[in-house]
Amino acid sequence: MAEVNREAEGYVDLRPPVMGPGQNFNSIAKKIGDIVLMRGFKKGWVFGFMIAFLGSVMMFNTIAYLVLKGVGIWGNQIPVGWAFDIINFVWWIGIGHAGTLISAILLLLRQGWRNSINRFAEAMTLFAVACAGLFPLFHTGRPWMAYYLFPLPNTMSMWPQFRSPLMWDVFAVSTYLTVSALFWFMGLVPDFATMRDTAKKKWQRVVLGMLAMGWRGDARHWHRYETAYLLLAGLSTPLVLSVHTIVSFDFSTGIVPGWHATIFPPYFVAGAVYAGFAMVLTLAIPVRKFYGLEDFITMRHIRNCCKVMLATGLIVAYGYLMEAFFAWYSGNTFEQFMMKNRMFGPYGMIYWLLILCNVLVPSLLWWKKMRDNLFVIFIISMFINVGMWLERFVIIVMSLNRDFTPSAWRMYYPTIFDFTMFFGTVGFFLTMMFLFIRFVPMIPIFEMKSLLPEAKVDERKVKELEREEGRGPIGSSPLPQYGD
Amino acid sequence: MSHRDHHHDIAPIREKIRKGIDKRREFWRSLEELADTEKFREFLHREFPAVNPSEADPSWLDPTGRRNFLKLMSASLAFAGLTACTNQPKETIVPYVKTPEGLVPGKPQFYATAMPLGGVASGLLVESHEGRPTKIEGNPDHPGSLGGTTVYEQASVLTLYDPDRSQTMLYLGDPRTWGEFLNSFSQDLEDQRKKQGAGLRILTETSTSPSFADQMNKVKAAFPQAKWHTYEPASRNGARLGAQMAFGQPVNTVYQFDKANCVLSLDADFLTSGPGSVRYARDFISRRRLTGGSNEMNRLYVAESTLTATGAKADHRLPIRAGEVEAFALAVASAVGATGLPSANLTGDAAKFAEVVAKDLKANNGKSIVIAGEHQSASVHAIAHAINAALGAPGATLYYTDPLEIDPVDQIASITELVNDLNAKKVELLVIIGANPVYNAPIFSGGQIFLDAMKNAPKRVHMGLFNDETAVNCQWHVSETHFLEAWSDARAYDGSFSIIQPLIQPLYNSKSPHELLAAMLDQGGKSSYDIVRDYWRPQPQFGANFDQNWKQSLHDGVVANSAPPPKTVALKGDLAAAIKPATPGKYELVFRLDPSVYDGRFANNAWLQELPKPINKIAWDNFAIISLKTANELGLASETEPQRANAKMIRLSNEGLTPLDMPAWVQPGHPDNSVTVYLGYGRQRAGAVGDGHGFNTYSIRTVNTPFIAGNVQLEKVEGEYQLAGQQEHFNIDASGIGVEAFIPESDDLTGRHIVRTATLEEYKKDPQVLHHGAHKPGEDVTMYPEWEYDGYAWAMSIDMNACVGCNACVVACQSENNTAVVGKEQVIKGRIMHWLRIDTYFRGGTDNPQVFFQPMMCQHCEKAPCEVVCPVNAAVHDAEGLNLQVYNRCVGTRYCANNCPWKVRRFNYLLFGDWDTPSLKLARNPEVTVRSRGVMEKCTFCLQRIMGAKIASENQNRTVQDGEIQTACQSACPTEAIVFGDIGQKSNPKGQAPQTRVAKLKAEPRDYAALGELNTRPRLTYLAAIQNPNPELGGDHSKSGEKHG
């Protein structure tokens, strides 16, 4: 890794460390592996999991009722054909983006600090995208016909209509999910091997053995592995950008005032990263505390996340500004009214709430004091999560409910099922996260090891050793046992 | 008595029948099951002990018992299938008597008939599929229709198949046969015959049927002492008594608006309500077409209380309290020099208005019409006659004939007399035919309701379509036939006769009023066919060759030149004595027939219930309409988001009767200190659809104030009520209605150029004035290559100058395309399924705004925004430029609806269609798919009709002729505002002038596309609305509007 080389060249990193002091190969593996291999469950985990699980139960019930009765159980109507369903879809997709960004883009940018949080973030991506995927499927009037959306030969010999941004979504989201999964699994293989070799129980060894696919740390394998991993990162980067761009096309290729804007792609992508990092912090801060991982997820990680949020937050704010400007500058009745309606219309309050959550509150992060205060950061990231949801409400509902034809204007009111569906997916997401941190090494062991000083190859030492002759074998120290 | 001795307890069964629950499951095995009595449940438990785990039955616990249980269940499941064999669907009991000649299965046939409403017939052509009438069209040969219809005729076919219709004779609620009825009835008649029928009273609604009159006279002859009373809420008393007052005899006035340059309406909604309104609308609009280079327009002045469709079409409208119309009329009268009238005391704007109107009327001497509203007082009608006389209208623009009614009486007096006789215990046998007085009679002196009086008659017989409020209070109920089920006859607005021929055998054991009267004449067996035919055989109208003329008139739907000749009547010299000026109080209350459910008789018709009323666009309810000023005085202006139409409650008190609390609706253009309420709601026994909607305004309607209560008390009461508005009412740029929500400014709406309008003067100067400010992209302005439409290219043109907002097209569309009814809750949610809606836009101040109607449906864009976003090719274009929706392919993403700028797509959010009720299946158009849950739908330009015409033309190796295809909305339209046809090269060869009507209209300077700047190339374009204001009243209507009121 570059970090390695730079420090080998005597480069001294004055920034706070990416790993706490006093760790070695075994202590890392033990610390991280134990969470997975330990016997029984922590009380706190069980409690949290139960709550989250109830949430996902709620989601499945809502879905069952939805399929039974029809989307009419939601508040959607004409003119507001899309509401919570698509809002949640975009929101979840957005959250997913931080994961890929951290693991892929930061990898390409050789940001060593990413290593401790990347797997965590990737898992978040997977589950977020899974939640997102539910909505395009179940928001349709006839979910059982959803296979019409795939290019399958059929008796009607009809094909999908590839000019529709919804088709682009289908391809983008499924590709995104697949690639993220590959990327995530690939990173896990060596760690599965590590744990396979230290697990005490047979069944653990068997399961982990299968997952590790017989990985044995072969130097040639490592070589190919590194190439492939880098390539996946390289592919994920444009992919992640394309996904939210395409999601934004759902709106910007539409004709509706408030949708039909060229600024959407960049502004949606930035928004996605913004929301994603907020969610990373929302999850990482408590988990880090709960499992005492301060040595691996250090303040430096958290501060960097804050800075990324500041940057993307600015882009988003710029987006809001531009929307208003375009509306005014276009001189177009419909655009101008759309903006007026956003600010002073029946939903005006929500617009200003959005500005509060996404622009005003996060500005606190300009102060270093705030960037050091975990509690403040946690609250702020909460605000951003809410704010990004509101942003989608503003864009989707508030544009539809008063567009071209005044006679068709109508207010949108959500029903109880809109909320059970949304909070249900939140529960589902958390359920998956709880399972993940309990049953999968949430921090990449081998990458952490490679960050240790003793992991670096010291060329001078190598030269000496090459010159030395005829040393007999030296005794071996016992391998520490894990999982007690 | 024999009927009492059978062992069931009838009450629960009756209860269930009443509730109409069993309409959903047509068949039952036993009355016990139907009643679902305790006894029956016990029986069930005996049969299937294991079914009910609640009872501690050991067999439930031990495995064999459980196995038995499963066996039983599986058996019962298997048998459940068998019921399909036993349940005979009703279709099979609707046979052809004999297969009509030339019937090709699958090919609809049309039969001419007529529908009487308020006694007056409008001619119809009824589409029949294998013997079941499915669609009503107007009869072009009928003087009252000329092809147009009203909502009531369009919706009548649904009433025919209404599952809640009375299906059999009832005695005290028990099913009985016609024979059983005749037995008991004839006994009662015998008793009466002995005493010359002194104790016999017959109550009917208004009728114009000569054969019915003939029978009635025979009845009178048989029972000299018997009395015949007539009452229905739409009594048209004012007109009748007004004529009496003016001419000393009742006459029927026939107006000829096509001959009038200048029209004054005294609170008359002649364009959309009352007999002949369809014909009147056609004639009136024929003078406002402005097509083919014409620049001539008539001018309409309206002085009215409630804002009606007629007021909306007015060039000048004066909002005035109904009680003051008389004073206004007098002012006009004196100004035009009508003599023998009391002097007018009118001041302010109204006076100026009257003066200007009078001047204009005089200027058009012999070319003007003054028409008074049906609910207006006799005096106003008399004055109107006087003014018309002074203007030389009689013989020029209107003429008088003998009255149409078979007994032109004062109906209020008539029913009052009946009530007095009842109270005096003079009535022994009361026969009510078709009427529902228990619900809709006025309140009599001393606050007595009709029911209390009626109970004084020991024997009561009711005949009606429904087992309604009156039926349940009579011992005998006789199920009446629908007009599509029985022979009869009736007269059109101008007096010409129509034979009403049935299209179908009675669905149930129903009898026609003719047969009931026949029974009273000891002709129990005689069919209405024979009765009607026998009456007409000797009549002069049919001449010598009866059979042929009979066939001919059946075919035509009207008896050839049977219209009565004009009648010359002399105006009485001095009317002043007769006319007593009313003394209005602070607030007045006006009762109007409901634009949807009429007087309540259509309350169980779902199509009409869900029809947004003109102007205020509210369905499923009635409400108290007041002006903004009055509302603010009373603190009633709604402050919540108006699209939810959360209305404040208002308390109406009249003549010390129990006050009625109703939701108040603020209506721009309504006169101050006046309240309008619609009749026809608050039904108790209308049926599953109609029960419990709205408020029964008959409860505060007295014999003294049948239409206008001059002095009522209003107060605000606590509570709110949610009305089902189809249109946010602040999309009206004018309404200053106080709402929390932000109200768009006028620029926000006028800048859209969806509605384009100008005055005639402006238009004459430069037709392009209509389109100023609107951006119209040129033909070549597009990024997409042109698609060549070398065959037909279907298109439509809608003349907003002609549309009177009568809603007939909306119901026609619903009937033709099997559109689902969603119910009040879903309408509130915004899921109304109408493919076609009448958008209403207002302009000008709230006190007297200008109103525009814009029929809005799929615009069939050539560059359709909806199609591009459909992921599954469910929305695609066909080779003739139609925008198609493929239901089978639709997965329901709703993206297309979001992307439709006109928001005309409709989505089946739930299973809205009724898939179960057998009788409703008969009402469906077999050529149109019944949509299921989860698919998008929208206007198809009546694709099925296009295909029908194309097939027909191809069989004859010719192209489709212009006008051969009429969409449902087009054929229903009274004013021919909608024109459909081909703008393609087949009918309009390149390089030549446009040939088809629609192509010509699209070449008109008034032609424009709503939201044309989006460049989606709509195939549906509009013709802008033009007013013809009088410069003396300030030219621009909207400005003058501010001044009045």
Add this chain to the structure above:
Amino acid sequence: MTTQEELIREEALTTAEGGGNYGLMAEFDSPSAVVAAARRIYGEGYRRINAYSPFPIEELSHAIGFHRDYVALCTLICGVLGALGGFMLQYWTGGIDYPLNVGGRPLMSLPSFIPITFECTVLLAAFGAFLGNLLMNRLPQPYHPTFNVPSFARASQDRFFLCVKSDDPMYNRTKTRAFLESLGAIEVSNVEK
């Protein structure tokens, strides 16, 4: 070394001869050590050698003479296939197999076809990288002789291994073992087949 231990070792070697020996495995305790040793062995002329480490060490694979792999090429090929397939799918279905007038747009709506073409490219390329990596590494591979070495479990923990395979032309049980031991290995052990 006691005689007993020597006997045991002889025993082991002879059985190894017969039972087929995969090679010799030397264990080291630091990345530097293993890299140094690897270079020595490679310098000696050994070619059929292999190294194992708990985390990737660039120098190590180079030291044993492994400089380039073909994962990238595989990825590229798959990516190109994805692009072509994605585009053809859209044009063939909408433009050739079942052409429809959709909103008056041309059958060949190139701009609208770009997003899906791109997504297909990425998808197939990603599979190329992932599967290419697995297949070339001959994974999954549940059994491998190296797992027979008891201490090899630490190859995924904190130790580094060098293995000289018995089919190396220069392989000689005793000489090679002696050589390996001379490189400062913690321990040298046989690898059973």
